[in-house]
Amino acid sequence: MSVGINRYKADLRELCFVLFEQFGFSEYAGKGCYEGWDEATAKAILEETYRIAREVLGPLNSVGDREGCKVVDGRVKTPKGFADAWKQLFEAGVKQIAVRKEFGGQGGPYSLYALIEELTSGANTAFNMYPGLAWGAAEVIAEFGTEAQKKLFCQRMFTGQWGGTMCLTEPNAGSDVGSAVTKAVKQADGRYKLSGTKIFISGGDHDLAENIVHLVLARAEGAPAGTKGLSLFIVPRVRVDASGKLGELNDVQVASLEHKMGINGSATCVMNFGESGECYGELVGAAENQGLPQMFRMMNGARIAVGIQGLAVTSSAYLNALEYAKDRKQGAPFKQWKDPSVPRVAILEHPDVRRMLLELKAHVEGIRALVVKLAVHRDHYHVLAGRDDDQAAYHQGQVDLLTPLVKAYASEEAWRLCGQAIQIFGGAGFLKDWPVEQYARDSKIFSIYEGTTHIQSMDLVGRKLGQSGGANFTAFIGDINGFVEANKSHPVLGKDVERLSGAAEAFMQVAMGLMGWAQGGKVELVPLNGNRVLTMMSQLSVAWLLLDAGVKAEAALSKLPAGHADRAFYEGKRYSAQWFARNVLPNVEHLAKLAMIEDASPVEISDAAFAS
Amino acid sequence: MPLKILVTAKRVEDSESKIKVDAAGTGIVKEGLKYKINPFDEIGVEEALRLVAKHGGEVVVVSVGTKDVHEQLRHALAMGANKAVWVHHDGPIDQLGIAGCLQKVVEKEKPDLCILGKQAIDDDQGQVGQYLAEWLGWAQATFASKEESLESEAEKAKTPAIQLAADGKSITVIREVDGGLLTVSSPLPAVATTELRLNQPRYASLPGIMKAKSKPIEELTPAGLGVDVGVKLTVTKLAPPPARKAGIKVPDVATLVDKLKNEAKAL
Ligand SMILES: Cc1cc2nc3c(=O)[nH]c(=O)nc-3n(C[C@H](O)[C@H](O)[C@H](O)COP(=O)(O)OP(=O)(O)OC[C@H]3O[C@@H](n4cnc5c(N)ncnc54)[C@H](O)[C@@H]3O)c2cc1C
Numbered sequence: 001m002s003v004g005i006n007r008y009k010a011d012l013r014e015l016c017f018v019l020f021e022q023f024g025f026s027e028y029a030g031k032g033c034y035e036g037w038d039e040a041t042a043k044a045i046l047e048e049t050y051r052i053a054r055e056v057l058g059p060l061n062s063v064g065d066r067e068g069c070k071v072v073d074g075r076v077k078t079p080k081g082f083a084d085a086w087k088q089l090f091e092a093g094v095k096q097i098a099v100r101k102e103f104g105g106q107g108g109p110y111s112l113y114a115l116i117e118e119l120t121s122g123a124n125t126a127f128n129m130y131p132g133l134a135w136g137a138a139e140v141i142a143e144f145g146t147e148a149q150k151k152l153f154c155q156r157m158f159t160g161q162w163g164g165t166m167c168l169t170e171p172n173a174g175s176d177v178g179s180a181v182t183k184a185v186k187q188a189d190g191r192y193k194l195s196g197t198k199i200f201i202s203g204g205d206h207d208l209a210e211n212i213v214h215l216v217l218a219r220a221e222g223a224p225a226g227t228k229g230l231s232l233f234i235v236p237r238v239r240v241d242a243s244g245k246l247g248e249l250n251d252v253q254v255a256s257l258e259h260k261m262g263i264n265g266s267a268t269c270v271m272n273f274g275e276s277g278e279c280y281g282e283l284v285g286a287a288e289n290q291g292l293p294q295m296f297r298m299m300n301g302a303r304i305a306v307g308i309q310g311l312a313v314t315s316s317a318y319l320n321a322l323e324y325a326k327d328r329k330q331g332a333p334f335k336q337w338k339d340p341s342v343p344r345v346a347i348l349e350h351p352d353v354r355r356m357l358l359e360l361k362a363h364v365e366g367i368r369a370l371v372v373k374l375a376v377h378r379d380h381y382h383v384l385a386g387r388d389d390d391q392a393a394y395h396q397g398q399v400d401l402l403t404p405l406v407k408a409y410a411s412e413e414a415w416r417l418c419g420q421a422i423q424i425f426g427g428a429g430f431l432k433d434w435p436v437e438q439y440a441r442d443s444k445i446f447s448i449y450e451g452t453t454h455i456q457s458m459d460l461v462g463r464k465l466g467q468s469g470g471a472n473f474t475a476f477i478g479d480i481n482g483f484v485e486a487n488k489s490h491p492v493l494g495k496d497v498e499r500l501s502g503a504a505e506a507f508m509q510v511a512m513g514l515m516g517w518a519q520g521g522k523v524e525l526v527p528l529n530g531n532r533v534l535t536m537m538s539q540l541s542v543a544w545l546l547l548d549a550g551v552k553a554e555a556a557l558s559k560l561p562a563g564h565a566d567r568a569f570y571e572g573k574r575y576s577a578q579w580f581a582r583n584v585l586p587n588v589e590h591l592a593k594l595a596m597i598e599d600a601s602p603v604e605i606s607d608a609a610f611a612s
Numbered sequence: 613m614p615l616k617i618l619v620t621a622k623r624v625e626d627s628e629s630k631i632k633v634d635a636a637g638t639g640i641v642k643e644g645l646k647y648k649i650n651p652f653d654e655i656g657v658e659e660a661l662r663l664v665a666k667h668g669g670e671v672v673v674v675s676v677g678t679k680d681v682h683e684q685l686r687h688a689l690a691m692g693a694n695k696a697v698w699v700h701h702d703g704p705i706d707q708l709g710i711a712g713c714l715q716k717v718v719e720k721e722k723p724d725l726c727i728l729g730k731q732a733i734d735d736d737q738g739q740v741g742q743y744l745a746e747w748l749g750w751a752q753a754t755f756a757s758k759e760e761s762l763e764s765e766a767e768k769a770k771t772p773a774i775q776l777a778a779d780g781k782s783i784t785v786i787r788e789v790d791g792g793l794l795t796v797s798s799p800l801p802a803v804a805t806t807e808l809r810l811n812q813p814r815y816a817s818l819p820g821i822m823k824a825k826s827k828p829i830e831e832l833t834p835a836g837l838g839v840d841v842g843v844k845l846t847v848t849k850l851a852p853p854p855a856r857k858a859g860i861k862v863p864d865v866a867t868l869v870d871k872l873k874n875e876a877k878a879l
Contacts (some may be wrong), residue, residue, distance in 0.1 A: 036822070044686065044821045052815055092820035106819055565644030 006058030007231055007435035008123040009319035013569055015115050016043060018368055021556065022549050023376045025111065032383040034109050042112050050114050051096055053123035056085050061124040064265020065438050070205075071257055076205035076267045082127055086208040090160030094120065095131050103142065103154040110382075111375035114308060116372035118368070121305075122312030124264030125442045130163060130203045132305055137164030137215045141234065144285045149234065152244060153213055162236075163209040166298060167216040167271060168196040175455055177295070178227035182218035182273065186280065192233055194218055194281050195274035197255070200449075203255045204269025205237070211246060212237040216273060216281060217295060220288045230291030235273065235281035251278035262441035286303045300403055302450045306375065307406035310414030310446045311367050313439045317421035318360040320435055324425055347424075356424050359583075360417055362576040366542035367410045369549060373449045374402040378523055397472030401464050402541070408531075409538035411446030418443050457530035460537070461514055473511070480504050480544050492574060493550050497580035500544055503585050507536050507590035513595065529595050536588045543577075543585040550577030613780025614669035617660040618723035619693065620714070621675045621684040622650040624734040633850050640850070649684040651813075652729025654691075655806040658813040659756070660727050661692045662772035667780075670694040672721055676713050678702050682829065689824035690816035696829040697721070701841060709834070709841035711743035716837035718748060723801065725783065727774075730755050730805040735847075745803035753785035753798050757807040846848055 019025050020039050029037035060081045065078040089095060095138075098113035099105020121128045139155035141149055156162045173179040182196025194216060205212065214235040223229030239247040255270040273279045285296055325348040334351055336342045347353045377398040384392040418440035422429035429436045447453045465473050480500060487497045510533055517525040553573035560567050625631060626646035634641050649657075660671045668688045673688040675681040676699040679687035685696040699713045718726060731738035758773035760766045775784040780800075787794045788807045816824075862868045873879045 036825075041821060041825060044690070044816075045818050048690075048816050048821065050817065085699070092815045093820075097818055102706065106822055344628075563643075 004059040004061065004124070005062040006054045006061075007316070007320060008054055008058035008061065009323070010053070010119055010122060010318050011315070011319060012046060012050055014048060014365065014368070015118070017553075017569070017573070018365075018549070019111060019115060022369060022545075022552055023111065023372055025109070026433055027380050028376070028383050029109055029112075032387070033107065034379065034383065037108060037112075042109075044110065045308055046115060046119070047096065048092070049119045052089065052092055052094060053119040054206070056088050057120060057123035057127055057394045057483060060085055060127060060265070060437070062432075062438060064124065064126045065262075066264075068259075068264040069257055069267040071254060072128070074254065075207065076257065076269065078130075078206050078267065079265050082130075082206075082265065083208050085124075085127060086130065086160060089120070089131060091151050093134060095160065096158060099135075099158045100142070103138070103150075104150045104159045109375075109379045111379050112371055114304070114371055114375040117305060117308045118312045118315070118371075121309045122316045124265070125309055125313060128264040128309075129263065129266040130206055130208055131300075133166060133203050134158075134162070134164035134209075134213075136298055136302050136305070137166055138212060138510065139301055139572075140232070140284060140294055143297055144232075144290070144294050145234075146286060148242065149282070149284070152240065152242065153234065156211075157213060158562060160209060162211040162213055163206060164213045165201055165202060165203050165215065165493060166302070167201050167214050167235075167273075168295065169198060169200045171197065171199055177217065180217050180219060180230060180231070182202060182216060184218040184220045184231065184233055186221065187280075187387065191280050191282055192220070193274060193277070194233060194279045194346075195277070195285055198271045198273065200258065201271045202266055202449075204267060204271045204540055206267055210238075211240065214271075214273075214281075215284065215298070217291055222288055227292045229289055230284060230295070231288045232284040232291045232294045233281035234284055235279065239280065250280060251276050261444060262438070263445055299450060300400075302401055303407035303456070304371070306446050306450045307367075307408075307410035310410035310412075310443060311364065311371055313443050314360070314414045314417045314421075315364045315368070316411075317418045317436050317439045318357070318364050321360065321421040321424040322348075322357055322431075324428070324434070324469055325357060328426075328428075330426075347426075353424060356420055360420060360424075361572070362461065362546060362580040362584075363413055363417055363542070365549065365573070365576050366546045366580060367406075367413065369545035370402065370541055371406055371410065373545060374406055377402070392450075393468075394472075394475055397468055397475060400467060401460075401472045401476055404460040404464060404534065405538045405541060407450065408447065408453045409542075411443070412453055412535075414443040414446055415440065453534070454527070454531060457534040458527065460534050461526060461530050465511060465514075477504060477508065480540070483544060483548060485502040487547070487551050490551055490554070492554050493547055493577060493581075497547050497551075499581050499585050500540070500547065503536075503540050503543065503588035507533075507540050508588040510536065510592050510595045517598075522598065522600075524600055525598055528600060528602060532591050532595060536591050539584055539588050543580050543588075546573075546577040546580045550574050613667055613777065615663055615667050615725060615776065615780075616669055616672070616721070616723040617663060618672050618721055618726045618777050619656045619660045619688065620650075620653050620686045620717060620726075620728045620740075621657065621673050621681070621696075621831060622653055622729070622732045622734075623675065623677055623681045623684045624650045624732050627733060633852050638850055644844045647680070647683065649687050650729050650732040650734070652731060652733070652806050652808070653684075654688075654813045655692060655808065655810050656727035656804075657688045657691055657693060658811045659772060659774060659804075659806065660725075661814070662683055662770050662811070663725075663774060663776065664854060665770070666772055667776055669724075672723065674698060674699065674714060674717050676705065676710050685772050685829055686821075686824045687816055689827045689829075690820040691814060692820060693827075698829050699832050699834060699837070701834055703841075704843050705841050706843045706845040707739040707823045707843055708743065709745065709839065712839040712841065713832075713837060714740065714744050716839055717832065718739070718744070720837075725774075725800060726750075726803045727756075728803065728805050730807060741803055741805035746803070746852050750801050750803050750804070751798035752803045753783070753787060753796050754805045755788045755807045756785045757788035757793065757809045758811075762809065762812050766823055767812060770811075770814070794800055805846045824840060834863050839875055 064079040070077045096105040097108040098110050103109045134157050142154050157164050184192040184194050216233045216235045220231050237252050239250045253272045255272050258268040328347045329344045332342045377395040381395040421436045553570040557570040626648045629645045632641045633672040671693040674697045728741040782799045786796045
């Protein structure tokens, strides 16, 4: 079956730590809507998913990269093995774990699904885009569709019978989706006729499922300009009747495929809708001009999924680099570096290689904790909604607040840290013989699609910090302060915990400063500092969560006998926390100082002064 | 003709774990090891599920050992087995003891067919299937394999390799023997043991893992079954394979040829 070699690696011990030990899976699993779930089941599911990731998806990762996709007779042909993998993935029910039972899923916790996504995305990022987009599109219909639409589309899309896409981007509407000009004209029978071109559409066509349901952002005839006039339409590639029977083709064409730097196994398509005037679609839900909130819903899920992509490849890059560093012999031990007679050592023994590895380890673990924290808030929200609305609102607020951090920080760090993994390999890392060069190329897109990093930072400073009258943000800072109070005297990590206070304060100052700038005639400083603020809040959060993990690991460690196999794991958590608190967290205060300089050079410099 | 099939699920060290011989030199260091179902047994479970999918019936999975074997039983249940039997035994046990327990479970469950791994990947003894058939007085078809490759269409369609006669009274099994395949036929009830090429086991589906939680695991004990599990076979010494000697570098082809001729005697 396997045509390539699997290179994907995950550390299940660490995944289980984060989900079970750090974030208390058993506190919400087994309750309310998650009745029947427990740790043993979740663990068995993670193990089996990891096996599928290694045996089915992993071997196809480099195959997809080298082979890419082709258009043959107007249809996209995916790389060899993808169709089989799609079938196996859905047969094993991997994608259906967190899908509601009414749509053919298991109704499981989202936090467990986030880690399943990590395993499938990490094993084969490009492949996982196809089922991922189908999932995202189905979610929108599940939330906003009419009863008939839910019945017709959701189960089929969630279980892999039909695929799905999200068609937002147009040649003149990228970051600015409000400029979309794809047109929808209402017909006498209530359907809409669509016409327009969409670009960069992931999985715009493929040969993995019998039908593809496109969600197309378009403007209904007579709708207002800008984002207010957008609507979302369901446009199946093959028309279907109410019973789901496939009918005629629906005038949806792939015009061409893009040739890319990475995720080559994922078809990125230019799509023409209604070239022959015969493309029919229906509104999602019943009313026009609801496209924006619907799209946000879709994008929130997709943004988290992109953050998980970043986490996933970085984690495998780390574990591959670690293995290589243990094996590759080069140079003398650093204390005897001048002595040519001492035996050469594994590069793992060189302090700088260890620094790079610990930097990777700490970031991977901290970002994983951030992802799982967000997902756990979402699970708590679902358990509490309708029972304790105040608590439910708190949890939803944290999900909203953390989404831009997960999307932007995980994706920016993925590109940087995959580069660092290559550095650990040295020349070998630059070769196609090892997986890290592909990880680096695949990861660059993460900070671009689903909203660039700057778009995320504007979401954070322009919407999320002030959302609910600032209550979500206040609660977030309150949680950090509570943690510092409780742990600042910790015998091992106390000093590092204290460092959080200074960073949190510096961050608050800049957050307040933003408001001053916005109201005090220095509005350009807001976008100029947007990405910086996002970095500060991400580093603060990751430091906090690593220290939280460290404190929990120390508690577990104190109960283990000497020589126990798990001791090294828990000690590793201490070092991740300690390294991050001492080498990255102080950067938050430094960044605050930079912000306070109020430098506006980038907007002051004239266009001509850049270069003529 | 529905079939009742009994399969086994031995708990063995995962071959991805690093195995070290212990200080006494008679066992291995268990600390930090990962465990899984014996791959040969997993193939047996798969074959049984395929047979039952084709002919109807049920699959009962058995494991002998500590409570930890529940993991392997649950795995087989998640793959699709209908129920599990756990013979609870905490101390050491040898192949005679295991076969003795299985014999009593078979007499209780009355399956038409038992499918076991031809060996377990931990100690590679390869004895249990044969003892079991002998003590039950049943025919045995060991080393079950098939002609089609694991990439074939028949394999993709999950077609069972063991053939059941139209009257449901006998089976045909293709055995792997030195340098070829041997087809045998045996009346039921019978015992079969599996080769690696028999099939590619399915993944436990994730919904299957959920469902496995509510499938029954019956607990029995050797004493309750009236089996003496006193150990007769003891491991006296366990040694790792000799470490590979470091290679040498030769200055030129002539030296290489010389060494191959005179030292390695390969030419
Ligand atoms: C491989 C791939 C797959 C994709 N998949 C899909 C898909 O499935 N569906 C889909 O609809 N789209 C998809 N896209 C499109 C993707 O979402 C867009 O590329 C992305 O939103 C950025 O838009 P753009 O490329 O037009 O860049 P632009 O919007 O032109 O941005 C260029 C630069 O300008 C900055 N910028 C733009 N506007 C502002 C502003 N107002 N303020 C400050 N800075 C700004 C950006 O941050 C960026 O740095 C995909 C793209 C790629 C490359």
